Amino acid sequence: MTVYFLQVVTALSAVTLFFQQVVNGLSLGAIYALIALGYTMVYGTLQMINFAHSEVFMMGGFFALILAKATGVADNPTLAGVAFVSVATMVSCALLGAAIERLAYRPMRKSGRLNLLITAIGMSLLLQNSALLYWGTNVPFPDLLPRTSWNVAGVTISSNNLLVFGVTIALMVALHHVVERTQMGRAMRAVAVSRDAAALMGIPVDRVIAFTFALGSALAGAASMLWVIDNPRVDPFMGTMPGLKAFVAAVLGGIGSIPGAVAGAILLGLCETMVSGYVSSTWRDAVAFLLLIVILLYRPAGLLGKHVPEKV
Amino acid sequence: MNRATLLGYAALAAAIAIVWAIDIYAIPWTNPYYTNIAIRVGFNLLAVMGLALVLGFTGQFSLGHAGFMAVGAYGSASLALYLNVPPMVAVPLGGLLAAVAGLVVGVPSLRLSGDYLAVVTLGFNQIIVVLVQNVPALGGALGLTGVPVATTFGITFTWVLLGAVFMRNLLRSAHGRAFAAVRDNEIATRSLGVDTTRVKVTAFVVGAFWAGIAGALLGFYNSSIFPKQFEFDRSIELLTMVVLGGTGSLSGPFLAAGLLTALPEALREFSQYRMVVYAALLILMMGLRPQGILGRHELSDVVRGMWRRRASASDGATNAP
Amino acid sequence: MLLELKKTGIRFGGLRAVQDLDLSVETGQLYGLIGPNGAGKTTVFNLITGIYAPTEGDIQLGGQSIVGIGPVGVATAGIARTFQNIRLFGGLTVLENVKVAMFRRQAGTLFEAVLRAPRFQREEAEATAAARELLETFGLADVAGLGAEELPYGLRRRLEIARALATRPRLLLLDEPAAGMNPSEAESLMHLIRWVRDSFEVTILLIEHHMPVVMGICERICVLDHGAQIAVGTPKEIRDNPVVIEAYLGAEAET
Numbered sequence: 001m002t003v004y005f006l007q008v009v010t011a012l013s014a015v016t017l018f019f020q021q022v023v024n025g026l027s028l029g030a031i032y033a034l035i036a037l038g039y040t041m042v043y044g045t046l047q048m049i050n051f052a053h054s055e056v057f058m059m060g061g062f063f064a065l066i067l068a069k070a071t072g073v074a075d076n077p078t079l080a081g082v083a084f085v086s087v088a089t090m091v092s093c094a095l096l097g098a099a100i101e102r103l104a105y106r107p108m109r110k111s112g113r114l115n116l117l118i119t120a121i122g123m124s125l126l127l128q129n130s131a132l133l134y135w136g137t138n139v140p141f142p143d144l145l146p147r148t149s150w151n152v153a154g155v156t157i158s159s160n161n162l163l164v165f166g167v168t169i170a171l172m173v174a175l176h177h178v179v180e181r182t183q184m185g186r187a188m189r190a191v192a193v194s195r196d197a198a199a200l201m202g203i204p205v206d207r208v209i210a211f212t213f214a215l216g217s218a219l220a221g222a223a224s225m226l227w228v229i230d231n232p233r234v235d236p237f238m239g240t241m242p243g244l245k246a247f248v249a250a251v252l253g254g255i256g257s258i259p260g261a262v263a264g265a266i267l268l269g270l271c272e273t274m275v276s277g278y279v280s281s282t283w284r285d286a287v288a289f290l291l292l293i294v295i296l297l298y299r300p301a302g303l304l305g306k307h308v309p310e311k312v
Numbered sequence: 313m314n315r316a317t318l319l320g321y322a323a324l325a326a327a328i329a330i331v332w333a334i335d336i337y338a339i340p341w342t343n344p345y346y347t348n349i350a351i352r353v354g355f356n357l358l359a360v361m362g363l364a365l366v367l368g369f370t371g372q373f374s375l376g377h378a379g380f381m382a383v384g385a386y387g388s389a390s391l392a393l394y395l396n397v398p399p400m401v402a403v404p405l406g407g408l409l410a411a412v413a414g415l416v417v418g419v420p421s422l423r424l425s426g427d428y429l430a431v432v433t434l435g436f437n438q439i440i441v442v443l444v445q446n447v448p449a450l451g452g453a454l455g456l457t458g459v460p461v462a463t464t465f466g467i468t469f470t471w472v473l474l475g476a477v478f479m480r481n482l483l484r485s486a487h488g489r490a491f492a493a494v495r496d497n498e499i500a501t502r503s504l505g506v507d508t509t510r511v512k513v514t515a516f517v518v519g520a521f522w523a524g525i526a527g528a529l530l531g532f533y534n535s536s537i538f539p540k541q542f543e544f545d546r547s548i549e550l551l552t553m554v555v556l557g558g559t560g561s562l563s564g565p566f567l568a569a570g571l572l573t574a575l576p577e578a579l580r581e582f583s584q585y586r587m588v589v590y591a592a593l594l595i596l597m598m599g600l601r602p603q604g605i606l607g608r609h610e611l612s613d614v615v616r617g618m619w620r621r622r623a624s625a626s627d628g629a630t631n632a633p
Numbered sequence: 634m635l636l637e638l639k640k641t642g643i644r645f646g647g648l649r650a651v652q653d654l655d656l657s658v659e660t661g662q663l664y665g666l667i668g669p670n671g672a673g674k675t676t677v678f679n680l681i682t683g684i685y686a687p688t689e690g691d692i693q694l695g696g697q698s699i700v701g702i703g704p705v706g707v708a709t710a711g712i713a714r715t716f717q718n719i720r721l722f723g724g725l726t727v728l729e730n731v732k733v734a735m736f737r738r739q740a741g742t743l744f745e746a747v748l749r750a751p752r753f754q755r756e757e758a759e760a761t762a763a764a765r766e767l768l769e770t771f772g773l774a775d776v777a778g779l780g781a782e783e784l785p786y787g788l789r790r791r792l793e794i795a796r797a798l799a800t801r802p803r804l805l806l807l808d809e810p811a812a813g814m815n816p817s818e819a820e821s822l823m824h825l826i827r828w829v830r831d832s833f834e835v836t837i838l839l840i841e842h843h844m845p846v847v848m849g850i851c852e853r854i855c856v857l858d859h860g861a862q863i864a865v866g867t868p869k870e871i872r873d874n875p876v877v878i879e880a881y882l883g884a885e886a887e888t
Contacts, residue, residue, distance in 0.1 A: 049427060051548075108599060118552055118594070119598045122595035125590070125591035129588045130588055133588060244438075247431070248431065282442070283446060286439045286446075293435050293439075297423070300428060317749040481748075481749060486732070486735070488746075489732055490736050496723050497721070499684070499716075500721070503704055504708055504734045504800050505708030505709045505737040506705065506737060
């Protein structure tokens with residue numbers, strides 16, 4: 001009888017562990033998704049890996065810090081204040097993303113993809129080291145929102161989890177609306193299909209590309225806001241790993257595909273937390289990349305990407 | 313063996329002799345700070361050489377080159393530490409281990425192309441780092457310490473010379489043409505009966521070998537190795553050297569490796585600003601010279617071109633070819 | 634029979650790009666494949682050379698199936714080709730472009746190349762001599778040292794043919810060799826192709842739009858329209874075939 005009882009308890013705790021990891025994984029995946037969208041949209045329009053995107057995410061953390069301090073929200077957090085800081089952070093990131101595109105990438109667009117990539121790497125180094133120079137490392141971020149958590153059948157769900165889900169879903173819906181319903185969204189999709197043809201049809205390609213950068217960067221800003229609320233520290237190198245993971249997620253889902261980036265990010269987030277929960281967190285990164293490699297070897301264009309063979 | 317070949321061998325022997333003459337007669341009187349920079353330039357020359365082959369000459373976008381340095385470094389250091397293999401025997405063995413790793417990584421991933429290949433190689437790079445971190449015998453995240461010190465200026469640059477001649481001869485052969493053919497047009501290359509996958513894997517394995525040599529020498533120089541030294545940012549640094557030097561050139565990436573290794577040192581006066589300046593210069597150089605320092609040319613072409621121009625100018629000829 | 638396509642077809646999704654194609658090319662023949670734009674001619678070449686795998690039917694070279702052996706296998710089996718959009722190795726010289734085609738026959742290993750071993754030296758000298766000879770016969774000897782990208786258009790086509798021949802094929806596929814040429818250039822190319830067939834003893838299957846070229850040199854012609862064969866025969870038979878005239882006129886009328 002006791003043995004039986006113990007078995008049930010173990011089975012139950014195994015089930016709760018699993019669901020706990022699902023909650024954690026979805027939460028991590030949602031943040032990856034917000035960053036991954038920037039990679040995938042830029043890739044869709046320019047076919048470039050924007051290496052500096054992870055630094056836009058990092059700068060978002062610092063923008064949030066500066067804004068929170070400047071507006072007094074840091075000392076006296078109100079819901080409206082936090083919302084204002086969040087929106088202002090997104091706008092700042094959007095401006096930064098568009099500025100990077102205008103100043104560094106646009107002049108390089110004609111000189112080949114490798115050059116564009118190196119320029120992006122240079123931009124990433126520039127932002128990291130500038131941030132290091134101005135702000136230093138490991139800067140504490142104020143607690144903006146009270147933390148509570150609920151226990152649902154043994155699974156802990158924190159207010160931050162809910163915040164991440166809520167914000168991510170809202171932004172996805174908004175993004176879907178922008179891409180599918182607005183003139184600019186249509187233009188973005190046209191540029192993604194063929195930049196030359198879009199230009200011939202009178203679409204202002206430069207403006208569309210700048211808008212794509214701004215949009216992706218705003219989402220990265222939202223991601224960094226969510227990130228620092230949960231991990232209250234900002235650091236010049238905080239973007240490297242989430243950025244890399246988000247990029248992996250974008251490729252996993254099929255780079256250039258918006259639903260692909262979201263699917264890849266959720267899958268990656270789940271996979272990472274499962275490995276952390278069941279194996280060891282030290283193996284987490286290896287498994288993320290192993291997943292990527294295995295999927296690419298079977299589906300060379302990613303989960304939802306379309307493979308376009310070279311025309312002979 | 314014909315005369316040109318014998319001359320080539322003689323020139324290599326002479327160059328190695330000069331390196332050792334410098335090692336014996338000049339290095340002891342040189343400021344160790346500069347010797348240290350020179351040796352580190354040497355490691356980067358070896359590492360960048362392989363990537364120049366893979367990316368510049370074969371057109372395969374690899375972002376995981378530092379992973380092969382890690383295999384060479386950890387492989388050779390373990391051989392020396394655990395099996396008492398003499399360091400100078402362990403160095404080529406480290407290179408061979410890296411070449412095997414190159415084969416293991418290359419065979420599946422070279423089916424992919426472009427950015428997908430880049431991401432997969434980057435992934436392998438990170439996997440190698442995580443593997444190393446999780447093996448206690450390799451020191452985990454803290455790294456492997458107590459590696460015997462054996463690398464000197466002479467040894468480093470002997471390897472650099474051997475590597476440079478290896479690459480030059482390889483590139484000027486049927487294999488070299490096959491690499492370039494794959495880079496320029498894979499479909500046409502296959503239509504000529506050339507197994508392009510094999511060609512790509514060959515380039516990858518050779519590139520990994522020299523990265524492994526660089527890693528092995530590094531371990532025997534610093535006496536310690538850390539996983540952090542071989543993360544993907546190191547791969548990106550090497551990539552930067554190749555693109556900045558010129559894809560499709562060997563001496564260009566050499567120049568860039570020298571420049572980018574020495575530049576942060578030269579900027580040391582600005583201490584905390586140096587990485588900012590470095591990054592800004594990188595962006596600026598890409599903008600000013602998108603084809604890289606030498607483009608697809610070699611230093612020898614440039615020198616020859618200058619010589620010819622000077623000669624024709626003194627002849628008074630205005631329209632020399 | 635050197636090359637035989639038996640009820641060969643390929644679908645891309647719902648589209649049947651080529652269907653039920655029967656094609657027989659005899660050894661030594663100069664065979665023309667014609668048809669309006671989009672008829673599937675290049676797709677047939679891609680099927681033969683293993684770039685696409687047929688979804689139906691079989692393709693045989695000298696009585697043996699070459700389906701599924703891939704482009705490298707097909708080239709090794711003795712089929713060489715040129716491309717509609719010329720595919721030269723831009724970073725290599727004219728001479729080196731031809732020498733790439735000899736890579737397969739060179740047995741020297743990587744180490745022999747690096748060490749400049751005797752076998753490497755010998756094979757390299759042989760390859761250079763053979764490539765030079767080929768360039769000589771194609772009137773490209775003077776530009777052997779030039780980068781392939783620097784060549785004028787007409788010479789690029791010639792170089793691509795020379796390069797294909799350097800693989801010593803049994804069957805040579807030429808995809809629109811006269812494209813972009815004026816009538817007199819096309820005329821001289823026509824003579825070149827016939828001469829290549831005779832002196833290299835190679836069978837040639839060519840796609841061409843210039844009707845005078847096709848009618849002038851091909852011994853047998855197959856006409857494709859919408860992926861299917863609509864006629865096959867001698868140039869005279871094709872010229873008089875009402876179905877062919879209809880297909881071409883129909884296509885003209887649309888454009």
